[in-house]
Amino acid sequence: MYTHGEIRADGSLSGGVLEEWLPSESGIRYATDHVAIATDPDACHSSGETADAESESVRCWLLGDVYGYDPAETGQSGEYESRPADVDPARYCLSMYERTGFEFLEGLNGNYTLLLYDRARQRFALCTDRFGTVPVYWTRTDDGSVVFSTNVQLIPFHPNVDTAFHPAYLHEYLAFRRTFGVKTPLEGVEKLEPGTITSIALGDGSVRTEQYWRPRYQPRDESFEWFVEEFADRFRTVVDEWTSDGHEYGVLLSGGSDSRLVLSVLENATAFHMNDWMNREARIAERVALAAGAEFEMLERGPEYRIGALERNRWADSFNGWFSQPYTSGFEFQITDRVDGLLSGLYSDSLFGGYSVPSPKLSLGPLGSMTVPIERPIETVDEYVDLLLERAHDDLDLPTDLRTILESNIHRDGDRIVHHGVTYESLEDLVYYGSCYPLSNDDDMRFHSDLRRMLPYRSPFLDNRLLDLSLSMPSRYRLRRDLVGQAVTRLDPDLAAIPHASTGVSISRSFPVEYAGEHFLEFWRKHVTNRTPPKPYLTDGPWLDDAELLRSFEFTDEVLDHRGQLADAFPGPDADAIRRLYHTHCHDEDRVGELYTLLTVLTMPVTEYLTDATESNGTETIDPLSRQSQVIDVE
Known part of the structure; x- marks a missing residue:
């Protein structure tokens, strides 16, 4: 469900603005002379996804969900308290706001953006959680009003918004x-x-922003075993608090360790595994599900599913990720028909693994390369820029x-660092957490947002109690230990004994054994085994080979035939340049990164709207009166 709004300080706003901008009927509508709020008409799947509450002088809307409150975060005495399941999350926040003002946000635990219209104080506030897990996009119009939406693609359609592609930030997205x-x-x-x-x-009409939280990396001098025990205890607590008797839960299960950890603390779950055929990854996932007593549900994709995502996900709400990254968007019925809530292991590696700790790569010549599990020091902003450029498709x-x-x-x-408008207390904080703070810095934001809108969903790793633990764990443990694997060993030894699909050894083994197994298995696949998948784009891992998919199917040319004039009109490579890039890719130079990002932009409705380049060559004209139903189809 998407939420949209407009705030106008001069009191000249009327409910008609909603009909002009969002002409379809909406699930929630609220309009005064100053404030207009609307949501899409689809029934709200997620608990608290868009909840609203009102008192005599304050009205609030909660986008997302709130899990509990920790008074210690605000300097008060007392222990963490979970939000009672029978208390509406918007009402929960409203009552605390009326007691303490904005102070309660420091101790609020959840994944949310909170909107507060305080009529007595004549202010409207938008409050984001610690990592910005529910993004809200906003702009200021020429007449001084503030327009916002949870779907960035809808903002340009507002009658008073004048925008265009920003060449520099479009370049960043393409890279x-x-x-x-x-x-x-x-x-x-x-x-926000x-x-x-x-x-x-x-x-x-003045706008003021106050920061109430930033990540501060403060490693604790504790043993790795202490962190394993603390992590396992907190993880179990988080999942136990969210789940309840009488409800059925599902897990997005891979052949790795993150989702296996989720399954280790659930009973009677359904394990959904997405894959393109019953390969090694799928067989490992099935073994894990059976050992956990969970029902295994194979969600088979295939090339048509991947290619169909170009149309299916065109209204997906951000410039973070590819058209393919709302991975479950084509399986909504299969998932929602089976379970009441869903959990995933998303962001485990960013917060507790080595992904966010820079490490050098060692070239092995014709054998490839390997990442060495030692920290690469980043001591200046220039070195951080160099690090980003190494990862770019430019x-x-x-x-x-x-x-x-x-x-x-x-x-x-x-002493602080500002990275694209977000402030970090130190360069160290930026290096370790810049890839996921804000969460939109991670390119899986499209996947996260799609899951959140489909049904009640939670990634336990985004709970404040686990975020705090991540900020206290020494980087050496992230690089040269396997916290998640050892936590699974502690919680369910039978699951830990099953090999990891990427290493071929059980996740209960020591890090050196896992590290050696991963690189040996990779070497074996590339240089020794004669095993070949039934199609060149199929693999033994969790994803198909996108490079081979592009070579095997001509969907790139089809997009350019229908939308090439859009490329000619926006500040990026024109259609001929993209065709040359595709030709280069088909002759064994990997250009997946550039091509998939370009295809994502070209199929976004906002691109057609902004370039104003619709011709009579088959490109569908966007009808503002029907765009809401298009948005609903994506969900």
Whole structure:
């Protein structure tokens, strides 16, 4: 479910703005002279996904969910308390706001954005959680009103919004398949900062942002065994609090360890495994499900599923990720028909694994390369920029220079670092958490958002209690130990004894054995075994080979035949340049990164709307009166 709104300080707003911008009937509508709020008409799947509550002087809307409150975070005495299941999450927040003002946000645990309209104080506030897990996009119009939406693609359709593609931030998206910090590829449109209160004064229209939380890396001098025990205990507590008797839960299960950990603390769950055929990864996942006593449900994709995502996900709400990354969007009925809630292991590696700790790569010549589990020191902003550039797909001929863009958006502010409008207390905090703080810095935001809208969903790793533990764990444990694997060993030894699909050894083994197993298995697959999948684009892992998929099917040409004129009109490579890039890819140079990002942009409705380049060559004209039903189809 998407939420949209407009705030106008001069009191000249009327409910008609909703009909003009969002003409379809909406599930929730609220309009005064200052404030207009609307949501899409689909019934709300997720608990608290869009809940609202009202008192005599305050009205609030909660986008997402709230799990509990820790008074210690605000300097008060007392222990963490879970939100009672029978207490509406919006009402829960409203009651605390009326007692303490914004102070309660420091101790609030959840994945949410909270909207508060305080009529007595004549202010409207948008409050984000610690990591910005429920992004809200906003802009200011020429007449001074503030327009916001949880779907960035709908903001340009507002009658008073004047925007275009921003060449520099579009370049960043094409290079990294994400935009960083608060920036988007649309001029004047930004995301709310994580951990902030953005207040709009309805008297003069002024906007003020207050930061109530930032990540601070403060490693504890504790043994690895202490962290394993603490992590396992907190993880079990988080899942136990969210699940309840009488409800059925599902897990997105891979052949790895993160989702296996979720399954280790659940009973009578359904294990959903997405794959393109019954390969090694799928067989390992099935073994895990059977050992856990869970029902195994294979969600078979195939090439048609991947290619169909171009149309199915075109209204997906962010410039973070590819068209393919709302991975479950084609399986909504199969999942919602079986379970009441869903859990995943998303963000485990970003918060507790080695993904966010820079490590050097060792070239092995014709045998490939391997990542060495030692930390690569990043001591200056310039070195951090170099690190980002190493990960970029930047072979496109664009009018902007990527290094210049990064250097102008990442800089010191005293002892702090500002990265695309988001402030970090230190360079160390940026290096370790810049890939997931805000959460939209991670390119799986599309997947996370799609799951959140489909049904009650939770990734336990985004609970404040686990975020706090991540901030206290020494980086050496993230690089050279397997916290998740050892937690599974503690919680369910039978699950831990099953090999990891990527290493071939059980996740209960020591890190050196797992590390050696991973690289040996990779070497074996590349240079020794004669095993070949039934199709060149199929693999033995969790994903198909996108490079071979592009070579095996001509969907790139089909997109360009129908939408090539859009590429000619926006500040990126034109259609001929994209065709040349595709030709290069088909002759064994891997250009998946560039091609998939370009295909994502070209199939977004916002691209057609902004380029105003619709011709009579088959491109479908966007009808503003029907776009809401299109949004619902994506969900």
